[in-house]
Structure formats: C-alpha cells, structure tokens
Amino acid sequence: MTSPTIIEVALNGPWGRDIQPTMPVSVNELVADAVACARAGAAIIHLHCYDPATGKQDDNAAIYREVILRAREVVPDIAVYPTVPLAGSAMTEAAASPQARFAHVEALAKEGLIDMTVVDPGSVNFSRTKDTQIPPFVYLNPDADIVKGLQVCRNFGLRPSYAIYEPGFTRTGAQFALQMPELLTPLYRFMFSDDFSWGFPPRRYALEAHLALLNEAVPRAPWMVAGLAVELGDLIQDAVRLGGHVRVGLEDARFDCRTSNVDLVRDAAARVRAAGGEIASADAARSILAAYD
Numbered sequence: 001m002t003s004p005t006i007i008e009v010a011l012n013g014p015w016g017r018d019i020q021p022t023m024p025v026s027v028n029e030l031v032a033d034a035v036a037c038a039r040a041g042a043a044i045i046h047l048h049c050y051d052p053a054t055g056k057q058d059d060n061a062a063i064y065r066e067v068i069l070r071a072r073e074v075v076p077d078i079a080v081y082p083t084v085p086l087a088g089s090a091m092t093e094a095a096a097s098p099q100a101r102f103a104h105v106e107a108l109a110k111e112g113l114i115d116m117t118v119v120d121p122g123s124v125n126f127s128r129t130k131d132t133q134i135p136p137f138v139y140l141n142p143d144a145d146i147v148k149g150l151q152v153c154r155n156f157g158l159r160p161s162y163a164i165y166e167p168g169f170t171r172t173g174a175q176f177a178l179q180m181p182e183l184l185t186p187l188y189r190f191m192f193s194d195d196f197s198w199g200f201p202p203r204r205y206a207l208e209a210h211l212a213l214l215n216e217a218v219p220r221a222p223w224m225v226a227g228l229a230v231e232l233g234d235l236i237q238d239a240v241r242l243g244g245h246v247r248v249g250l251e252d253a254r255f256d257c258r259t260s261n262v263d264l265v266r267d268a269a270a271r272v273r274a275a276g277g278e279i280a281s282a283d284a285a286r287s288i289l290a291a292y293d
Helices: 027-040 061-074 103-110 143-156 168-178 204-217 235-241 261-274 282-290
Strands: 007-010 044-047 079-082 116-118 124-126 137-139 159-164 187-192 223-227 245-248
Touching (some): 007 223, 007 261, 027 061, 044 061, 079 103, 079 116, 079 282, 159 168, 204 223, 235 245, 235 261
Parallel strands (some): 159 187, 187 223
Antiparallel strands (some): 124 137
C-alpha cells in the first residue's frame, strides 16, 4: 500500500424512502449527513437531490449548490459530487437529451463547486435475483451521453467516476478516455451486488478478475470497490491490501438498511485500518487521484 485509502460515501441514491427508509432526502438531512460522514472519515461525498413534494430525485443545480455550500461552511475542504438521471428507470425523471442529462453538472462545474461527476460507460439490465419493489429496467447510457459527460469533464477539469457494472464497461470506458487526451484519468468503481444479477457478487475472485482486465485496458488507473444492494464485507480489506479504495453508504447498502451513513463509514474505516491502511482526508484524496494524471 503506497498511499492512504479513500472512503467515498453515497448518501442516498434514487431509491426513495419506500425502499431505503432511513436515507437522507431534505437539504438539511443531506448537509447533516455529509458533514458527519466527512468527520467520520469519508473523503468524498456522493448524493442525489430530491424534490420534497414528489419524493423523487430532482437534479436541480440549485439544490446541489445549497447542499455543497452549506456543508462547506462546516467542513471547508469537503468533496461533494452529484449524480445524473437514472435513464431508463421510472425512479427518476428522464432527461430529454445528453445536454439535459448533464446540465446540472455543467452548472456546478462552472462555479467550481465539484471535482468529479458520474459518467457510466455502458448500459445494463437491472434485474433482481429475488422479488423486489423495483420493476426490472435497462439503465441507459448510449454513446452520445457518455461523450457529453466526458466532454463536460474535459472542459471543466472534472474527474469521471465510472461505475463498472459489467467487466466490458472497463474496456469501453478506457477507449472513450483515450479519445480525449486532456481528460483526467477516470476513477474505475467496480460494482458488486448481492441482489441485482448484473456483474459479480462481492467475492475476492471477482475483484481479481476486474483488476486483471483493468491492468490490460489501462496501465495505471485509480479504482475502488462499491456496489448496489450489497454488503461488501471482507472485500473492503481485500481492496485495501491490493491498493484500491472503498465506497459505502445507503445508496449502496442492502435495501431496508437500518444502519446510518455515519456508521457505515465508521465500519469501513475500521476495516481499512484492520487491513493495515490509513484513511485519506479530502485533500489527500485529491492528491492521490491527481497522481494518476
């Protein structure tokens, strides 16, 4: 291990409280959780903003701006980044075009409020291994959306955060990045799940397979373990020992999770330390990631 481990926390996700009852939704709740998680060891905060009237995701730059600015009043170096609409799902409003899908990201980037953003390099079937409240859907990321997201990243110096749902996403994401020489090196976030049937379950062999492909596709790139409807467990220690980073939080946790975001961060931090790692601060995380560029 050559550098501290970055812990990212995903505060809520697109699920709504019917599926994840304890997740933060209001601006006040998001600010409080972001600050508490930063103090507990999270270097990066990821969130989805909501319309309190509808209870649905609302990717309005003004809401994200308020959360970020208020959180920075308490923790000045806090690193917060937004999501994008979950195209193909009824859980979020559909964006009419690639430009519309990344409009709030571009607005926040123009103000210098964010360091990174979601750009997912591929589409995937969201089917479950068991009955669920979530109807199956296809999460859509056509080439035009990927290109637009990466153009915004290149133009404003944002780091793309790639969710790698299937191994081929690594190859696709690497090829898109090669076509934009001025782009910051993407962060490859390997997605595992206990409940969804895409990708791999959270197992050591699966992490090793992801890493073997990443090393072929990109000689040197930052990566982390994450997932949806998942308990990463010992995979956190495996990631630390192999030089990676970790994401936890109520977006990623198994549904109907009653553990708070802060306690999920504390547990991840304890596992990092148990594996011999150190916890990266927000500024250290920026330096760690910048070393790949």
